Amino acid sequence: MAAQDVMEKIVSLAKRRGFVYQGSEIYGGLAGVYDFGPRGVELLNNIKKSWWKANVYDKENYYGLDSGMFKHPKVWEASGHVGGFADPLAECRNCQHRIRVDKELANIGVAADEKMSEEQINELFDQNRDKIKCPVCGKKDFTPAMAFNLLVKSNLGDFTSEGGEPVYLPGEACQGIYLDYKNIVDTMQPKMPFGVAQIGKAFRNEISPRNFLFRTREFEQADTQLFIRPNENKEAYEAIKQDRWNWYLSLGINEKKLRFKQHENLVFYAKDAWDIEYEFPSGFDEVEGIHDRTDYDLSQHQKFSGSDLRYNDQEKGEKFIPWILETSMGMGRVFLAVLCDAYQEDEMDGETRVVLRLAPHLAPIKAAVFPLLKNKPELVEKAREIYTNLKKEIPQIMWDDNGNIGKRYRRQDEIGTPYCITIDFDTLGENPEQKDTVTVRDRDTGEQSRMPVSELAAFLKSKIQ
């Protein structure tokens, strides 16, 4: 199947089955913004829970955080986002479509470095204009490239600080961790090395949001920052890379679709940077960055804020600005990778079916309970009793009596429900040997087995942990 077709099918399934909706759809949509529907928010929360467990609960020296989104205007100057967080943009004079000149140059094999000035980019652009077409109207008539800042401004506090510096929405979530580093040191008294983990929103004025959830203007980042002693970066960095790799495997993602990629051009303060990439239908692309950032972040915030951000190691009698090892993962990108990895079309009962082979701990619904026939009150009553009791122990249990059993299976397969439980006449005692047993159907194999009702909850719990 062509890559484009696979992606279209996943986008269509995500909408049809309540995983992801276009933001503001009834108004025609807002580019680069998506909403997670009833099934999507469950999958998203399950991914977040798994991430939080791996990065806070399973570790001894990591602290969770949830910092406020709005930050002092100086934060984004200190971080370098006000001065340097910019893409070179040119506008088509015919249809006003905007292109990212560095990306278009890269597509024709001309490397435009992040550190190049606007003039240098324009020189390259001018040399190659005849090769770059507008993707919308096909013309080759563009304005010169101009740096376009990606930070999204707000008008927070405009009424009090007329003419003051703008308050931005976060361009990256991790800045909240740097700002609370001192609070965490003062209140938790952590020993070096220690980490802080946070899931937070980020906003970027992306020129061309693309590939569904891959490049959006509003997204979530799950970040960890490990604070270490200066120069003690090498071993810890390798351990973090391995740890993050293993987490993707714990989601059930096919290892063959993952790879590491080292950055070729490092920013001046970085010692090393690697991405974890997933093979989306369109090819390998970044889902997470792992960055060895030296003492840059805290030094900048010390300089701009005037606060002493040195760590006081009383045992060793030393004060120093910690170095930072960062992991920064796009939650939407991982959600999309999980969907792409789980999406399959196979043959079952002589028909082609669509199935999401989600790992049971990620599946939005863990089991669906059906009465065999919905017009038999005795079946419905027994099925509702089993459903209600199960739901007390496992909240993500669904009732489904719509259409025939075959249709219910297909619907549950499409949302990745690992088990379907059917209550039939044997459950009621028509066959005395089967009384109080139900049929449990496995999503992946389609196999059905009989199981006593009393064992259902323990069985499901063992599968979803």
Ligand code: GAP
């Ligand atoms: N604090 C480091 C940082 O923000 P980044 O490489 O710009 O680094 C980290 O972003 C991760 O955030 C990326 O690996 C990607 O998964 C996600 N991300 C970045 N921009 C995104 C966008 N426009 N839409 C969705 N996810 C994005």
